[in-house]
Every structure is written in C-alpha cells, then in structure tokens.
Amino acid sequence: MENGVRRLLVDISLWNPSHDQFSEVIALLPLHEQSSITRFIKFDDRKRAFVSRLLQYVVVHELLGLALNEIVIKRTGKYPPNSKFPNFNFNCSHHGDYVAIASEPLCLIGLDIVSLSVPGQETINDFIGNFSSYFTSLEWNKIINAGISCKVLAEFYRYWCLKEAYVKATGAGIGFRLDRLEFHHTDWADISVYVDGKKSKAWKFWLIELDKMHLAALAKGHPQNATKNYKSALPRTEFEEEDYYSSLNLQNPGFYLCTVEQLSLVAKNATEG
Numbered sequence: 001m002e003n004g005v006r007r008l009l010v011d012i013s014l015w016n017p018s019h020d021q022f023s024e025v026i027a028l029l030p031l032h033e034q035s036s037i038t039r040f041i042k043f044d045d046r047k048r049a050f051v052s053r054l055l056q057y058v059v060v061h062e063l064l065g066l067a068l069n070e071i072v073i074k075r076t077g078k079y080p081p082n083s084k085f086p087n088f089n090f091n092c093s094h095h096g097d098y099v100a101i102a103s104e105p106l107c108l109i110g111l112d113i114v115s116l117s118v119p120g121q122e123t124i125n126d127f128i129g130n131f132s133s134y135f136t137s138l139e140w141n142k143i144i145n146a147g148i149s150c151k152v153l154a155e156f157y158r159y160w161c162l163k164e165a166y167v168k169a170t171g172a173g174i175g176f177r178l179d180r181l182e183f184h185h186t187d188w189a190d191i192s193v194y195v196d197g198k199k200s201k202a203w204k205f206w207l208i209e210l211d212k213m214h215l216a217a218l219a220k221g222h223p224q225n226a227t228k229n230y231k232s233a234l235p236r237t238e239f240e241e242e243d244y245y246s247s248l249n250l251q252n253p254g255f256y257l258c259t260v261e262q263l264s265l266v267a268k269n270a271t272e273g
Contacts, residue, residue, distance in 0.1 A: 037049045
C-alpha cells in the first residue's frame, strides 16, 4: 500500500461490549476524547464515536510513528506535524453498521458512508423530496426515474454521498450549496464532477458498495480546492503539477476490514511509543 494511504473499515454491529468492557477500552484514549464520547446518550452512538476516534489515533500512530500520548488531533486545527508526507490528511465517516477512515499523503481526501434506510415513518418519495433542492435537474431526473422505490432510494444516496465526500474533502461547511455540484458517471464508474457548470479534472471519485445496505464514497482532490480555513491547517497546498497528478492517479486501495479488538491492541501497544 502506498505510503500515507490507508483505508480502514469497522463493522460495529459485530462488536457488542458490556458497559464495563466499553469503559475499559475507551480508557485507551486521552481524557478529553473520553468525555466527547460519553456525552452521547445512546450506546450505539458512543460506539460509533469511540471507533471513529480509535481509527484516527491508530492511523496517525502507524503512519507518523507517534505514541498515543504524543498525538494531538484538533477538529479544526492543524494536522499532526510530520516530515514523512507532504500533505498528510485523513477523513472519517460513520453511518449504520460501519465506521471508516481514509488517509492520503498529498491529495485532499473526503469520505462519506450512507445506510440505505429511511428515517422515521416517511415514505421513500416523501423522504427524498425533502432534499430535491440539493441536486441539479439532471441528477434529480436520474434519481426519480431510477425505477422501483428501493432503486430510487439507492440512486438518491449514491449522489448524496458523493456530494458529501466532496464537501468533507474541501472542508466546506453546511453553507456550501450542494446543487453547485453535478456528478456524471458511466454505470457509477469513471465518476467526474462539474462545479458551477465546469468540469473539474483535478478530482477523482469512487463509489463502493460495502454491503447491500451500505455505500461509501471517496473524493480525492487538489489542496488548492480547500476552503481558506482548511488551507491554513494543511502542511502544504502548492505542488508541481506532475507530483499532484502522480498522487491523484494512484490506484485506490480497497477498504481493509478490521475489528475493534485489533485496533485496541495496536492502541495499547502504542501508549509508550
């Protein structure tokens, strides 16, 4: 696997710790991370939050060689300083049964996971109708004409998670209008994006079926496309064109499915460097 590149995935439905076991394992993380996890009321939300934090610490430890007590991960601050990679950054996502992380040494990386479900008691048509303004007319026509209702829902989520992955990669917030993005594809391969009507050649996208009920989208792009605040957090944003496209065109590795037990063991061994 290319240095600086990680794709890790955890199925949290397979991990069912007791409350005592959970308290023991979150003690691997710094105190401020523990408090941010235990503030969640629902136990499943605590599990997702813990695994997300654990993945971040394990990836930083493995790639940058830092002990856990040397790692400082700020939600809006600078990434851990390093000399190994020109622009190390990572992104996490969780939804439904899965929690995942993706990292890159140079390109921006965005990750979004979706569970193909409808919240509450809404019908599929009512649910997706709430989001019609976030899509271009071309995208919306593709969604509503996808076929039976379950196919309509899947098509909706394909476009949705690609948009979310792009926004997360750039560091844009909720103020970013998702209808500025229009995705084109050939049977959901060779995916490209048009931003404000102009095709961007500096981005690549992947849509991955994790199982029949979960999808993941990856967005990989140029650091110059990051928001102003995010640029200030990145080690570098200027690269020679040859270096950038060499990194952009690297083969995208598949996700490595790992367990909480495996990650916890890595974290335990990393407490002293």
